[in-house]
Amino acid sequence: MVLCVATFLTPAPAFARDGEGLDEKNVLSVILGGTSDRDENAFTIGLDYEHRLHPLLGIGAVIEYATDDLDALTLIGALDLHIWKGLAIQTGPGVEFAGEEEEEDGLTTTTNRRSFIYRVGVVYEFEIGRLLLIPQVHYDYSSGNDAVVYATGIGFKF
Numbered sequence: 001m002v003l004c005v006a007t008f009l010t011p012a013p014a015f016a017r018d019g020e021g022l023d024e025k026n027v028l029s030v031i032l033g034g035t036s037d038r039d040e041n042a043f044t045i046g047l048d049y050e051h052r053l054h055p056l057l058g059i060g061a062v063i064e065y066a067t068d069d070l071d072a073l074t075l076i077g078a079l080d081l082h083i084w085k086g087l088a089i090q091t092g093p094g095v096e097f098a099g100e101e102e103e104e105d106g107l108t109t110t111t112n113r114r115s116f117i118y119r120v121g122v123v124y125e126f127e128i129g130r131l132l133l134i135p136q137v138h139y140d141y142s143s144g145n146d147a148v149v150y151a152t153g154i155g156f157k158f
Contacts, residue, residue, distance in 0.1 A: 089122060094140075117144075
């Protein structure tokens with residue numbers, strides 16, 4: 001649906017050819033930050049890959065791991081809408097795998113939980129030569145616990 005809206009809001013000549021006007025179509029970044037849900041906070045580390053199809057549109061994938069109490073691995077298929085200079089909206093569906101500890105009769109057991117998530121976030125790419133500094137904040141709607149991810153990516157174009 002987001003892609004349909006972007007298509008109608010973008011002038012037709014802008015979609016002339018795949019990646020036209022882009023010298024470097026790929027961005028790979030390491031993500032460092034934090035994740036907060038309603039009960040817990042955790043250090044987050046991950047990778048974000050984007051392939052620019054057009055100056056206004058990119059597709060990619062995100063993999064993040066929230067450590068400590070959250071102990072969650074998140075995989076997301078991302079759509080990046082570049083709306084102004086380095087400013088982009090990142091959105092897409094994903095899945096989260098988390099371990100939950102349950103205590104019963106003095107025994108602690110860990111169960112694995114898998115949740116569908118949908119991410120909506122804002123990123124800004126500051127170019128420093130070939131390197132990128134990418135502050136970002138995302139809201140993950142989840143069938144488990146919703147979460148906010150705030151991070152900085154350090155990446156490069158190729």
